Amino acid sequence: MQNTGLGSWPARRAAISPQRVALIFGDRATTYAELAARVNRLAGRLRDAGVRHGDRVCYLGPNHPEFVTTMFATYLLGGVFVPLNFRLAAPEIDYLLAHSGAEVLVYAPECAPVVRACERVATLGTVVAVGDPAAGELPYETWLAAGDDIPIDVPVAGDDVACVLYTSGTTGRPKGAVLTHANVIWNCYNVLVGMDVHGDEVTLTGAPLFHVAALHQCLLPTFLKGGCSVLMPSWSVDGCLDLIARHRVTWMFGVAPMFAGLAASPRWPAADLSSIRSLIVGGSAVPEALIRTYQQRGLTFCQGYGMTEAAPGATFLEARESTAHPGSAGVPVFFTEVRCVRPDLSDTAPGEPGEVLVRGPNVTPGYWNDPQATREAFTDGWFRSGDVAVVDEHGHFRIVDRIKDMYISGGENVYPAEVEAAIFEHPAVAEVAVVGVPDERWGETGRAFVVPTAGRRVDPGEVRAFLAGRLARYKIPTYVDVVADLPRTGSNKVRKAPLRALPLPTRQR
Known part of the structure; x- marks a missing residue:
């Protein structure tokens, strides 16, 4: 050939x-x-x-x-x-x-x-x-x-361009990440090394296929092994639970809001999930409370970290490690190098926040028709992710936040993902997003947008009281807005720019 x-x-x-059945649709x-x-x-x-x-x-x-x-x-x-x-x-x-x-x-x-x-x-x-x-x-x-x-x-x-995948565009115009055939194939190899993908796999694809994770982390590895991909035209909690039961789904990928929605469903306690072997979550940091919810059901809930430019896998937490390291995004995938560095590009110490750099055969050669963005994205052959992580003494990465999402309050760095994880522990909170907003006294302070669990009421003052003792005082948001939903990109990530642009309410006490 x-x-x-x-x-x-x-x-x-x-x-x-x-x-063998390759695809099921309706x-x-x-x-x-x-x-x-x-x-x-x-x-x-x-x-x-x-x-x-x-x-x-x-x-x-x-x-x-x-x-x-x-x-x-x-x-x-x-x-x-x-x-x-x-x-x-x-x-x-x-x-x-x-x-x-x-x-x-x-x-x-x-x-x-x-x-x-x-x-x-x-x-x-x-x-x-x-x-x-x-x-x-x-x-x-x-x-x-x-x-x-x-x-x-x-x-x-292998070096020929296979696809151009446009990034979510949470800020400015989206960029077209170029992926070669080799980039995609090496990513599939990384998936097959990190997961026991079977030939009888029934993979539910509920996330959109224009998103790199659904396409390259699930559909293509399933295809390689000769498994079956069940395609959902659009995501819904009830539709997901129905398809799991109907087709005896063994594997699915989702972002944290999708899995949070399943766990919040009134059907969750009685749902038959016995066919599922693996659940993979990515796209953003995942609250440990959500991970525990799935582990309590006996489900292997594995977190990975990646980006469109890495086709997308960079780190992965294998199933056997998921209980011992809840909340970890895992270690570098088999054929890829990942570092966590300071601004001077020296490696961080264990527990010290730094930027994630990635290098390997799965990493993009650059952006389509954008040589300047390509130059800015690489340093000495390493792709600069713009994400902040800490690495523990065992080499496990924990994604803290995007560099651009961090804000400084009273001289202290605040990572919204950490605050979001603490708020998510509240039993009446279904979803939350935190942004930094201007503050005359502290320079910046936090503003939380909270979506209540169905049938529950959330009081802003009670949320702030709930965080007392769980977070340092400077990390507790000054403002808490209760909202019906959060603005999202096509890949279901929260769009924080529209939240930052909203006028501030009266200062809450």
Whole structure:
């Protein structure tokens, strides 16, 4: 095979296990043989439309089998896959289409209003709607069936660009992290070393596939082993519990708010979770109270740390270590180096906060069409994460916070994630976000936004009293706002910039 990249995987897996189920979506099951045939046919149609090595193919839509088909078809041609956040508005999608230099857009029907509002779409060579067509449009399945079954094998090497994944854009314009085929493959190796992924795995994909963790930490390692991925078009607690029971799910990834939502559900105490072998959480620091909630159910709740630019795995806590090190983000994954450094780039002492640096075959070569951001992201070959961690005497990393989220109150550094973890211990708190805000006396002080547990009431003064004795006084937020929900990015991370921009209430006592 000339194609040694990701595009060769469907044919390789179909040759090994053609009748195993690769994907489940609603009532539709797709075997590896069926998927490989659809990938080849779609690649042929895209090639007929002019897609060649290095051309960018975008996908816009919720989790769906055609996301996976489009991705592999693009890789089969040596193209560059660009998954887009389907929650973005038309001007934001326009920017990503223009910045990536997209030639093709494949989109889901529910995204049609946004696509029609995008000025850039009219300049693209090919625009294809998946599923039910609008009036006058060619049905996707008819268009796909017109392709031929001649196998496609073009030269694709490990160093070729596989995908451009746009970061969440919590501040400013999102950057497009470039990942090569080798970056993604080495990340999968790291996952398979750190986890006992089985060929009979049933992996629930509830987080969006345009997010690197759902795509590269779960779907692709499951694919490599010949397991089955159950795709949720959108996340819901009840939908998740229903699918776990229906398909006997063995493995799932999520961010902390997703797992917190499950634990807060009235169905949680009686839910049958006996099929689950592994739960992985990432995306942000995880409160130890949440970890204990899952451990009390006998569930292996493993935390990892990563970033889009590392494809994404940097550290991981293996299952056998999860009870002994609750709250740890683990140690560096097998084929990757991770350091924690001071501003002068010397290594920190155990327990001393520092910036996380990462180096390895899974780390991005840089940002798409942004040489300045690429230069700023690397120092002596190490990628600078912008995240703060402490490393204990056993080499375990604990992610403290983002450097940009830290604030200084009365000369003391305050890491919001630590404050959030303490507030999360309150039995009436379902979610919380803490930001630093200006203060005439202390320079900056804390402001907490608290979402109550369903059916519970939260009193701001009582929250501050709850923290007394749990945190140093300078860490206790001056302001506590009770809110219905928190603003989020497409990958379900909390967007703190809008919270910082809100006018301050009357100072609370």
